[in-house]
Amino acid sequence: MKKLALAMLTAVCCISTATYALNLNDSFKELDKDSNGTLSESEASEDALLHDNFSQIDTNQDGQISFSEFQLFVQ
Numbered sequence: 001m002k003k004l005a006l007a008m009l010t011a012v013c014c015i016s017t018a019t020y021a022l023n024l025n026d027s028f029k030e031l032d033k034d035s036n037g038t039l040s041e042s043e044a045s046e047d048a049l050l051h052d053n054f055s056q057i058d059t060n061q062d063g064q065i066s067f068s069e070f071q072l073f074v075q
């Protein structure tokens with residue numbers, strides 16, 4: 001019985017991680033209005049948190065937030 005509970009817990013854990021990753025991807029896509037795979041400063045300004053932290057999130061300072069930069073910031 002204990003084994004089953006652990007297996008279920010593991011499954012739930014994996015599902016929520018996948019859902020979280022999916023939501024992150026969805027949020028990014030929603031902000032990426034021109035679907036070029038990066039967020040420009042004006043796209044990021046749709047979100048107050050991204051707007052306020054833009055230069056901090058844009059770690060390579062190219063003026064665009066890539067998905068990996070976004071992911072690093074949100075995690």
Ligand SMILES: [Ca+2]
Binds near residue numbers: 032034039040
């Ligand atoms: Ca874009």
